[in-house]
Amino acid sequence: MELRLGWLADVLGDSPTLKLSGQAKELLAKGEPVINLTAGEPDFDTPEPIKEAAHRAIDEGGNGYTASAGIPALRQAVATHYSAKMGVTIEPAEVIISNGAKQILFNALSMLLNQGDEVAVPVPYWVTYPAQIAALRARMTPVVPSQPGWKITPEDLERAGAGRAKALILNTPSNPSGAVYTRSELEALADYFRMTSFFILTDEIYEDLVYTDAGHVPLMTVAPDLRHRIVTVSGLSKSYAMTGWRVGFGIADRSTIGAMNRLQSHSTSNVNTVAQKASLAAFGCGAKVAEMARAFRLRRDVLVESLSGIDGVSFTVPDGAFYLLADVRGLIDPDRGSGGDWRLAEHLLAAQKLATVPGEPFGVPGHLRLSYAIHEDTLREAAERFRAGVATFGG
Ligand code: PMP
Numbered sequence: 001m002e003l004r005l006g007w008l009a010d011v012l013g014d015s016p017t018l019k020l021s022g023q024a025k026e027l028l029a030k031g032e033p034v035i036n037l038t039a040g041e042p043d044f045d046t047p048e049p050i051k052e053a054a055h056r057a058i059d060e061g062g063n064g065y066t067a068s069a070g071i072p073a074l075r076q077a078v079a080t081h082y083s084a085k086m087g088v089t090i091e092p093a094e095v096i097i098s099n100g101a102k103q104i105l106f107n108a109l110s111m112l113l114n115q116g117d118e119v120a121v122p123v124p125y126w127v128t129y130p131a132q133i134a135a136l137r138a139r140m141t142p143v144v145p146s147q148p149g150w151k152i153t154p155e156d157l158e159r160a161g162a163g164r165a166k167a168l169i170l171n172t173p174s175n176p177s178g179a180v181y182t183r184s185e186l187e188a189l190a191d192y193f194r195m196t197s198f199f200i201l202t203d204e205i206y207e208d209l210v211y212t213d214a215g216h217v218p219l220m221t222v223a224p225d226l227r228h229r230i231v232t233v234s235g236l237s238k239s240y241a242m243t244g245w246r247v248g249f250g251i252a253d254r255s256t257i258g259a260m261n262r263l264q265s266h267s268t269s270n271v272n273t274v275a276q277k278a279s280l281a282a283f284g285c286g287a288k289v290a291e292m293a294r295a296f297r298l299r300r301d302v303l304v305e306s307l308s309g310i311d312g313v314s315f316t317v318p319d320g321a322f323y324l325l326a327d328v329r330g331l332i333d334p335d336r337g338s339g340g341d342w343r344l345a346e347h348l349l350a351a352q353k354l355a356t357v358p359g360e361p362f363g364v365p366g367h368l369r370l371s372y373a374i375h376e377d378t379l380r381e382a383a384e385r386f387r388a389g390v391a392t393f394g395g
């Protein structure tokens with residue numbers, strides 16, 4: 001009998017962001033002078049108090065399994081932190097600790113969706129949303145923003161028929177566009193949500209990396225009346241420079257959290273105990289988080305300035321996260337068919353040793369995502385290489 005893997009093995013591709021950043025890291029390890037603008041992770045080190053807490057956790061022992069939803073003290077700390085941030089009371093039973101925001105999303109989508117359900121997803125979207133939706137045999141309904149700036153409006157949702165969906169994924173600040181929803185924009189969306197019955201997964205993993213005076217506004221703050229339908233996705237990966245520690249938080253109705261925890265108890269059990277105990281020190285590191293956010297803002301400004309005025313390249317200034325989404329359609333030869341963003345990314349890597357991510361897996365072919373999670377001097381050099389590479393690109 002022929003040995004055959006299941007259907008998902010045939011359809012699921014690698015995470016393009018992880019794959020491309022892995023390739024760039026490999027080239028660097030071989031001594032190639034690559035500048036890596038693919039990385040979806042801070043270049044800073046984890047704040048000292050968190051590292052010290054990890055050392056203590058190892059030395060003190062007691063590192064067996066924990067409750068699968070997380071150690072009570074960490075669930076309590078998350079509940080306290082977000083109660084203050086959101087202005088609504090969150091109980092520890094409404095919190096789960098998982099292996100990064102990625103597992104929070106997968107747990108939540110697994111528990112909310114039935115086969116064939118629709119999930120409304122604004123364009124551009126983070127590459128993992130369509131992959132997880134497909135893995136659950138659900139369907140993605142892309143919601144295309146009609147205004148420049150990459151933010152959807154109730155009219156966009158209406159036009160996409162989002163009312164049919166079982167769930168909607170919102171991402172603010174956005175990967176890959178850096179767009180940040182303001183309070184009034186969220187209020188308008190919440191008015192639309194009230195006319196529907198879908199769940200709203202709000203991915204706020206970049207919540208502390210916002211460069212506007214108004215800052216980040218959690219959906220929960222704007223629409224506490226919808227709290228039973230809202231799953232907030234966040235964690236320590238980005239704001240606390242802890243991508244490899246794998247600590248994510250989910251905040252939702254206790255019955256949703258209970259279901260997510262049942263899945264987690266059968267799949268990965270708890271997040272590793274040392275990382276959980278170390279994470280107890282995280283919320284005391286607010287000053288360090290703010291310092292890193294200031295550094296990202298400076299880098300954003302450097303990149304925006306250095307990329308201005310390149311023929312055929314345009315972008316909306318990102319207000320948050322650490323990505324800039326460049327529209328490069330003006331550089332692409334339409335006669336050469338699709339894949340122009342991939343051709344440009346390959347050309348920049350080959351000709352200038354500059355690694356970027358094509359927009360196509362984010363739902364925006366003809367764009368490139370540039371991560372500015374690197375030192376500003378390197379960013380200036382990257383912009384020079386970009387300018388030079390673009391000038392020799394054949395379309
Ligand atoms: N959501 C978005 C929008 C992201 O960019 C990422 C990046 N990895 C994640 C979720 C997942 O974060 P984590 O590393 O905590 O799983």
Ligand code: GLU
Nearest residue numbers: 015017018038039040175
């Ligand atoms: N989210 C990051 C990115 O978009 C990290 C890579 C990943 O988890 O896919 O690059």
